[in-house]
Amino acid sequence: MFMKERLDEFYEMLKIDRKKSPWSRENSFESRFEELRKEIEEVGVALKNDDMKNFEEEIGDCLWDLLFLIVIAEEKGLFTGRDVVEGSIAKLKRRKPWIFEGEAVKSVEEEIELWNRAKRELEGRGGI
Amino acid sequence: MFMKERLDEFYEMLKIDRKKSPWSRENSFESRFEELRKEIEEVGVALKNDDMKNFEEEIGDCLWDLLFLIVIAEEKGLFTGRDVVEGSIAKLKRRKPWIFEGEAVKSVEEEIELWNRAKRELEGRGGI
Numbered sequence: 001m002f003m004k005e006r007l008d009e010f011y012e013m014l015k016i017d018r019k020k021s022p023w024s025r026e027n028s029f030e031s032r033f034e035e036l037r038k039e040i041e042e043v044g045v046a047l048k049n050d051d052m053k054n055f056e057e058e059i060g061d062c063l064w065d066l067l068f069l070i071v072i073a074e075e076k077g078l079f080t081g082r083d084v085v086e087g088s089i090a091k092l093k094r095r096k097p098w099i100f101e102g103e104a105v106k107s108v109e110e111e112i113e114l115w116n117r118a119k120r121e122l123e124g125r126g127g128i
Numbered sequence: 129m130f131m132k133e134r135l136d137e138f139y140e141m142l143k144i145d146r147k148k149s150p151w152s153r154e155n156s157f158e159s160r161f162e163e164l165r166k167e168i169e170e171v172g173v174a175l176k177n178d179d180m181k182n183f184e185e186e187i188g189d190c191l192w193d194l195l196f197l198i199v200i201a202e203e204k205g206l207f208t209g210r211d212v213v214e215g216s217i218a219k220l221k222r223r224k225p226w227i228f229e230g231e232a233v234k235s236v237e238e239e240i241e242l243w244n245r246a247k248r249e250l251e252g253r254g255g256i
Contacts, residue, residue, distance in 0.1 A: 060216035088188035111151040
């Protein structure tokens with residue numbers, strides 16, 4: 001298994017940090033989003049330098065900021081991490097049914113056509 | 129609990145997608161990183177518009193791209209999602225010991241001073 005439990009542990013730590021740290025309490029969606037943007041640029045720098053150790057660390061920093069945004073959202077009663085992940089799972093299944101319902105695609109072109117069709121149909125129904 | 133199991137499920141789906149989808153197979157660190165950058169900007173737009181439903185969805189899209197980068201890294205034998213999360217947990221503990229070892233801080237200023245001190249000390253030892 002992948003991140004099981006450790007990810008939950010990390011999320012719980014971020015909730016404690018948010019609770020106990022005056023500095024973290026000062027964070028808003030906007031200020032944390034700016035941090036996330038900086039971290040993303042650092043991922044790009046690590047990639048350009050082909051520094052895979054740093055690439056790994058910067059991906060972790062992005063995950064940190066992304067989860068922190070979810071901590072704030074949960075605090076405000078907007079949504080939880082589970083909502084986010086379940087939303088993404090549902091979206092991936094709806095957008096790429098040919099992958100998860102066992103159909104075969106032969107080419108990238110065919111796949112992009114299927115993706116756009118699924119997107120159009122779902123948008124027509126007000127879905128995603 | 130937070131994302132437990134669902135996050136692993138999502139990650140497994142992304143691995144299947146990477147395996148079965150010619151389009152996904154075409155993805156490189158570089159191309160997927162560019163996607164991630166676009167998604168981050170969409171998080172910013174949702175935030176600016178105060179569209180919290182869209183904000184939630186765009187955070188999910190960023191998570192999707194971030195995990196996909198990890199899928200590629202795992203494929204290349206570089207690192208796993210578990211490595212990333214464990215690295216972040218260790219970093220958070222080292223950088224903010226006063227939060228996780230029960231000390232109290234009184235102000236943001238005091239905390240930033242402690243953060244910088246921990247960072248300097250760890251950097252002096254070649255740590256993070």
